Amino acid sequence: MRTMSGAVTGRGGEGPGGGPPGAGPGRPRTAAAGSRGSGPLTGRALTFGRLSWFTALRLLVNPFLLVAGALAVLMTLSTANQPLVHTRSDLYESAMTSALIVALGLFAAVTFPAIREVRYGRSPVGPLGRAGRFLAVGAGAALVGWACVAALLALDAWQYAEPLPGLVHPLSHLTPFVVVLVGPAGAMALVAWTRSYTPLLLIALVVPTYGLYTITAFDTTQSVDRVVARVQSLTLMAVDPFPVHSPGVPVLVQLYAAYLGLAVLGMVALALAATGRRASRAAALGTALVLLAGAGGTAAHGATAYTWGVPVSDRLLYGADTVSCRTREGVTYCPMPGYEPWVEQWHAVLGPVLTALPEAAADDMPVVWQDSTRFDRDPAGLPRSRVVVYDVRFTDGPWWRLDILDGTARAVFGLAPLWESLCRADGQSRLLLAAWMAGLDPQSGDGDRRSRSGVFLGEYSPSQQDLEVLHVLLELPEERVFEVLRDHWEELSSPRGRTEELAGLLGIPLRGSPHEGPAQRDWERLFAGTDMAYHASPASGPVCA
Numbered sequence: 001m002r003t004m005s006g007a008v009t010g011r012g013g014e015g016p017g018g019g020p021p022g023a024g025p026g027r028p029r030t031a032a033a034g035s036r037g038s039g040p041l042t043g044r045a046l047t048f049g050r051l052s053w054f055t056a057l058r059l060l061v062n063p064f065l066l067v068a069g070a071l072a073v074l075m076t077l078s079t080a081n082q083p084l085v086h087t088r089s090d091l092y093e094s095a096m097t098s099a100l101i102v103a104l105g106l107f108a109a110v111t112f113p114a115i116r117e118v119r120y121g122r123s124p125v126g127p128l129g130r131a132g133r134f135l136a137v138g139a140g141a142a143l144v145g146w147a148c149v150a151a152l153l154a155l156d157a158w159q160y161a162e163p164l165p166g167l168v169h170p171l172s173h174l175t176p177f178v179v180v181l182v183g184p185a186g187a188m189a190l191v192a193w194t195r196s197y198t199p200l201l202l203i204a205l206v207v208p209t210y211g212l213y214t215i216t217a218f219d220t221t222q223s224v225d226r227v228v229a230r231v232q233s234l235t236l237m238a239v240d241p242f243p244v245h246s247p248g249v250p251v252l253v254q255l256y257a258a259y260l261g262l263a264v265l266g267m268v269a270l271a272l273a274a275t276g277r278r279a280s281r282a283a284a285l286g287t288a289l290v291l292l293a294g295a296g297g298t299a300a301h302g303a304t305a306y307t308w309g310v311p312v313s314d315r316l317l318y319g320a321d322t323v324s325c326r327t328r329e330g331v332t333y334c335p336m337p338g339y340e341p342w343v344e345q346w347h348a349v350l351g352p353v354l355t356a357l358p359e360a361a362a363d364d365m366p367v368v369w370q371d372s373t374r375f376d377r378d379p380a381g382l383p384r385s386r387v388v389v390y391d392v393r394f395t396d397g398p399w400w401r402l403d404i405l406d407g408t409a410r411a412v413f414g415l416a417p418l419w420e421s422l423c424r425a426d427g428q429s430r431l432l433l434a435a436w437m438a439g440l441d442p443q444s445g446d447g448d449r450r451s452r453s454g455v456f457l458g459e460y461s462p463s464q465q466d467l468e469v470l471h472v473l474l475e476l477p478e479e480r481v482f483e484v485l486r487d488h489w490e491e492l493s494s495p496r497g498r499t500e501e502l503a504g505l506l507g508i509p510l511r512g513s514p515h516e517g518p519a520q521r522d523w524e525r526l527f528a529g530t531d532m533a534y535h536a537s538p539a540s541g542p543v544c545a
Contacts, residue, residue: 044127048136051128055140059109068105069148072098076152080159087391088166088338089374091156092175092247098152099176100239102145103183104203110141110184111199114191118275134188134275138268141184149176166391167317167338171257172247178260182239185267192274241299244306246374248337249316255302259295266291311378325367329355333368336377336391342370346389349401350408353440356478357412358486361493366411368404385411401441402452409437409456413493415544418459423544425460427514429497431544432457432470436481439474450474454527460544464512464522466499471526472508481506495545 059065079094080086117134128136153176187199241259246252269288273281306312314324317337325334328347331354335343346368354365367386371377379386387407410417413434415425425431435457439449457470473481484492484505491497492505503510512518 044132047128048132048139051133051136052139052143055113055137056143058113059106059141059144062105062109062112064108065102065105065144065148068101072101072148072152073155075101076155077159079156086160086164088164088168089247089391090166091160091164092168092172094156095149095153095176096179099145099149099179102148102152103180105183106141106145106180107183107187107199108203110137110187111191111197113137113140114188115195115197118191118195129277131272131275131277131280134192134271135268138184138188138271142181145180145184146177149180165339165341167248167336169247169250169253171250171253175247175253175257175260178257178264179239181264182260182267185264185271189267189271189274192271242302242306243308244310244312244375246372248372249312249375251316252302252306252375255298255306259298259302262291262295262298266295306375309376311380312375313378313380317377330362330365331368332365333370334382335370336372339370339391346404349404349441353405353437354408354412356482358489360489361412364412364414364493366408368408385414387411399448402438402444402448405440406438406452406456409434412437414495415460421544422541423460424541425495425544426463426466426517427499428495428544429492429499429502430494431460431462432466432473432499432502433481433485433492435470436473440478450527454523458523461517461541463499463514464516464518465510465514467518467522467526468511469499469503469508473506476506495543 076094076098079090114134114137117130117137190198240256242252242256244252245256266288269284269291273284273288324337324340325332326340326343327333328343329351331347331350333343333346350368364385367382368389369377369379369382369386370389370391371379372391374391387404389404389407407417409415413430415431415434416423435453438456439453441449444452453470453474457466462470484502488505492502499514500510502508512522
C-alpha cells in the first residue's frame with residue numbers, strides 16, 4: 001500500500017522488501033529465511049535437499065520412467081526362466097541390463113525438469129543459484145535411479161534365494177548404481193548446451209527407427225545393415241568399451257568402474273559449464289575435458305591391455321600363482337573361484353567312465369580345466385592333455401554332460417579337437433573307441449547318445465567300415481567293451497590300432513569299404529537325423545598322429 005509520503009510498504013505496514021516499516025529497501029525473503037538462526041550453508045543444504053526430493057517425486061510418476069521400469073522388471077523376471085544354471089555373473093549382468101533400461105528412461109524423464117531450469121531458472125528463487133538448482137535436478141534423478149536399481153536387485157535376490165556359484169568382485173555390486181547415472185547425466189549435458197528437447201528427439205528418432213529395422217531386417221539392403229550395426233556397436237561401446245569384461249576379475253572391474261565414474265563426472269561438469277556463471281565456465285569446461293579425457297584413456301588402456309587372446313593369470317583370480325585343483329579318484333579338476341561345487345557334478349559324469357579304464361591309461365588321464373566365456377584363463381603349468389569346461393551350463397537336455405565326455409574322449413585317446421587340427425583318423429580303432437566314449441552318459445536318451453557319437457566320428461573323416469562298426473559297437477554292453485580295453489589298451493588306444501583289430505576282438509562283422517567315406521544315405525540309415533554335411537571334416541587332411 002502507498003502511505004501519505006508515497007513510500008511503498010508491504011502487508012501489515014512492512015517496509016519495502018518485506019522488512020519492518022522504515023527499514024528501507026531490503027532483500028526479499030528467501031526459503032532459508034524461515035529457518036531463523038540457521039546459517040547460509042545450512043539454508044542452501046536444506047533447499048537443495050527439498051528441491052532434489054521434489055524432483056525425485058515428480059520423476060517417479062513420469063511416463064517414460066514408468067515404461068522403462070516395467071521393461072526392466074520384465075527383463076529381470078525373464079532372466080530367471082532361461083534354461084541355464086545361473087551364476088553370480090549372470091546376476092550381475094541382469095542387474096547391469098536393468099540399470100541400462102532405467103538409465104534410458106531417466107534420459108528421457110529428466111529432460112523436463114532440466115529444460116525448466118535452463119530456460120526459466122535465471123531469476124533466483126531461494127539461496128540456490130542456477131547451477132545449484134541444476135545439480136539438485138541431477139541429485140533427484142540419482143535418487144530415483146538408485147531406488148529403482150535397488151528394487152530390481154531385491155527382485156533378483158528373491159528369485160535366486162539359493163547360493164549361486166561363481167565369484168563377483170565387491171566393487172561390481174556398486175557398478176549398476178553408477179551405470180544408471182549415465183542416462184540423466186547425458187540428458188542434462190545435452191539440455192544444458194542445446195537448451196532444447198534434444199534427448200526426447202533422439203529417443204523419438206532412434207527407438208522407432210531401430211524397431212522398424214529389426215522387424216524388416218530381412219528386407220533391408222546390405223548398406224543399411226552395416227550402418228545400423230555400426231551405430232549399435234558404437235552405442236554399446238560407449239557404455240562398455242572393453243572387449244573383455246568380467247565381474248570376477250578385479251583389474252577389469254576396477255577399470256570399468258573408473259571409466260564409468262570419470263564419464264559421469266565429466267558429463268556433470270560439462271553440464272555445469274553451460275549453466276554456471278561466466279567466471280566459472282572456463283574452470284568447469286576444463287574439468288569436464290580432463291575427466292572425459294581420463295575416461296577415454298582408461299577405455300583405451302583396457303581395450304589394449306586386456307583383449308581376447310590375452311590370458312588372465314590365476315594371480316588376478318586367486319591372488320596367488322598356484323592353481324586351486326582337487327583330485328577325485330585319480331581325476332584332477334581345476335575350477336575357477338566360486339565354482340568348486342560343480343566339481344562333484346563333473347565327477348558324477350566322468351568318474352564311472354574313467355575309473356573303468358585300465359591302470360595303463362592313468363598316464364593319459366586329462367585334467368578337467370575350467371575356462372570362462374568372458375575372458376581367456378591362463379592355463380600356465382597345466383599339461384596339454386586337458387578337458388575344458390566353461391562357466392555356462394544349460395539345465396535342460398544332456399548336452400553339458402555329453403560335452404564333458406566329448407572332450408574327455410579326445411584327450412584320453414589323443415585326438416586333437418576339430419578347431420585345432422583338421423586331421424583324418426579313418427581306420428584307427430581309437431577313433432571308434434573315442435566316439436563310443438563320447439556318448440557314455442546313462443542320463444541321456446539313446447537318440448542323444450548316438451547322435452553325439454555319430455557327430456564325433458564324422459569330424460575325423462571316417463570310412464564306411466568305421467561307420468558300420470560304430471553302429472554295432474554302440475549296441476554292445478559297456479562292460480564287454482571295457483574288458484577288451486583293459487586287455488588290449490596299448491594297441492587299441494594308439495594310432496597304430498586298426499578298426500579290423502577292434503572288430504575282431506569284439507566279434508563285430510566287417511561291412512562297408514575301408515577306403516571310401518560314407519554317403520549321406522549311410523548316415524541316415526545308421527544314425528538317423530545326423531546331417532554330416534555340416535559336421536564332417538574334409539577327407540583330404542593329414543592323418544591324426
